[in-house]
Structures are given as C-alpha cells and as structure tokens.
Amino acid sequence: MTKSLEKKIADLKAKAxxxxxxxxxxxxxxxxxxSLHKIIKTPEQAKAFMKxxxxx
Amino acid sequence: xxxxxxxDFDNTYEIDPLSDDLRVSSFTSELQDGxxxxxxxxxxxxxxxxxxSVFNLAFGPTNAKGEIDxxxxxxxxxxxxxxxxxxxxxxxxxxxxxxxYLGIDGSNNARxxxxxxxxxxxxxxxxxxxxxxxxxxxVRISRFGKNQYDNPFDFDDVIxxxxxxxxxxxxxxxxxxx
Numbered sequence: 001m002t003k004s005l006e007k008k009i010a011d012l013k014a015k016a017x018x019x020x021x022x023x024x025x026x027x028x029x030x031x032x033x034x035s036l037h038k039i040i041k042t043p044e045q046a047k048a049f050m051k052x053x054x055x056x
Numbered sequence: 057x058x059x060x061x062x063x064d065f066d067n068t069y070e071i072d073p074l075s076d077d078l079r080v081s082s083f084t085s086e087l088q089d090g091x092x093x094x095x096x097x098x099x100x101x102x103x104x105x106x107x108x109s110v111f112n113l114a115f116g117p118t119n120a121k122g123e124i125d126x127x128x129x130x131x132x133x134x135x136x137x138x139x140x141x142x143x144x145x146x147x148x149x150x151x152x153x154x155x156x157y158l159g160i161d162g163s164n165n166a167r168x169x170x171x172x173x174x175x176x177x178x179x180x181x182x183x184x185x186x187x188x189x190x191x192x193x194x195v196r197i198s199r200f201g202k203n204q205y206d207n208p209f210d211f212d213d214v215i216x217x218x219x220x221x222x223x224x225x226x227x228x229x230x231x232x233x234x
Contacts, residue, residue, distance in 0.1 A: 001185070012148045016073035016081075024233050026101045027123045034133030 063134045063178040065185075067139040071097075071148075078149045088131040093117060095138070096124055097145040104159055107191075113158040115142045126163045139174060143193050147185055156187075162232075169229035179223040188221045190233035 016023075069083040079099040083093045097115045104110040116126045132138045146158050162168030175188060182188065219233070227233070 002066075008065065008068075009148045009151055012071055012073060012144075013078070014154070016076050016078045019073060019076040019145070021076065023077075024080045024166070025075065026079050026098045 110159045
C-alpha cells in the first residue's frame with residue numbers, strides 16, 4: 001500500500017470518527033445476500049415451489 | 057456501461073463517511089450530462105444469511121425513503137472513478153475489520169458478470185489489496201425442455217465452498233458466481 005493511499009484511508013477513518021454516534025445506520029432494506037435465497041428458505045417454501053413447478 | 061474500467065485508489069471522488077464505523081458513506085459522481093449524482097455505499101450490519109463473516113456491500117443512488125436503489129441505471133461520466141471510490145470505501149472498512157469479508161453481488165446476472173469482468177481486468181491491481189473469492193451457494197434451475205420437471209436443478213453447478221479467483225479465470229455469464 002502506498003503512503004498516499006495509507007494517508008487517504010487514515011483521513012477517511014478520522015473523518016468517520018468525527019461523526020460520533022450520530023451517524024446513519026445501514027438501511028434494513030439493503031440485501032444481505034442473493035435475491036434468490038429469499039425465495040426458498042424453508043422446506044415449506046421449497047414444497048410450494050415444486051408444486052407450482054409441477055403444475056405449470 | 058463501460059467495461060474498460062481502470063481501478064485506481066488515487067483516482068476517487070471525495071468520500072464522506074456517514075457513520076463512525078464506516079458502514080455508510082457517500083460521494084457525488086458526475087453524470088455524462090454534467091449533473092451531480094449523490095451515491096451511497098452501505099455495508100450491511102447483518103452478516104449474509106448463509107455466510108456468517110460476509111457482509112453485503114451495496115451502492116447506488118437513494119430513493120425517497122433513503123434506501124439504496126441498486127437497480128438504478130445511471131450514465132456516469134467516469135466509471136473508473138465511481139468504482140474506485142466504492143472499493144476505497146470498502147477497503148477502508150476492511151482495514152478496521154480484517155476478520156470480515158465484503159460480498160458484492162450484482163442485482164442481476166448481467167451486472168454480476170460485468171463486475172466480474174471489472175475484477176479480471178483489474179486483477180493485478182486489486183490483488184495487492186484484497187483476497188478475492190467467488191461462490192455459488194444456490195442451485196440454479198438451468199435445465200429446460202422435457203426433463204425440466206423431473207429434475208430441474210443443476211446440482212453440478214454448485215460449489216459449496218469459496219473459490220479463490222485467479223487472473224484470467226473465464227466463467228460464462230449465465231454460470232456466474234452468485
């Protein structure tokens with residue numbers, strides 16, 4: 001890592017610290033995985049999916 | 057969107073942290089028509105549903121509710137600068153959280169493939185800063201036709217472990233890591 005990048009990162013961290021605890025929290029709407037894993041998460045959902053697939 | 061992105065942490069927009077833990081930050085990109093576009097970078101506070109040390113990194117403009125719209129289509133003037141800024145925010149976070157990984161997943165297959173192309177194009181540069189892995193953690197439905205309903209899942213396309221990405225690795229867009 002170059003000195004200039006080290007400084008850039010250190011400056012960014014210092015800027016963040018100055019925020020204190022008043023900063024923005026990550027939105028709960030941010031996905032924490034592929035959109036697909038949310039479709040089938042439980043055996044019941046898998047069964048419902050297979051049922052709809054077979055009746056298609 | 058341009059593919060010829062050249063990542064360079066010396067060529068970034070001014071990043072404004074919005075939280076003291078660096079999970080939320082923003083910067084303003086310039087669009088092709090010259091207008092400014094505020095963008096937000098967010099690192100999820102919850103780990104990935106299936107990967108306990110992976111935290112999703114999302115980016116994009118925010119909607120009226122203040123949530124990131126990761127499906128927005130924006131014509132940036134300098135894509136290299138935009139993606140360098142996003143990754144610098146991620147790199148800064150990781151220097152404080154060396155035990156964590158950031159997950160970057162395109163909002164659709166085309167974007168995931170584009171990000172992989174960016175990664176490969178800049179592999180030599182990124183390899184100095186990141187350990188990069190790919191992962192396939194769900195089963196694709198990729199069989200069509202007569203046998204589709206007998207066994208629609210392509211279990212051969214699942215790698216149930218992380219796969220260290222190396223330079224020049226070619227993956228078809230429809231079989232991209234997810």
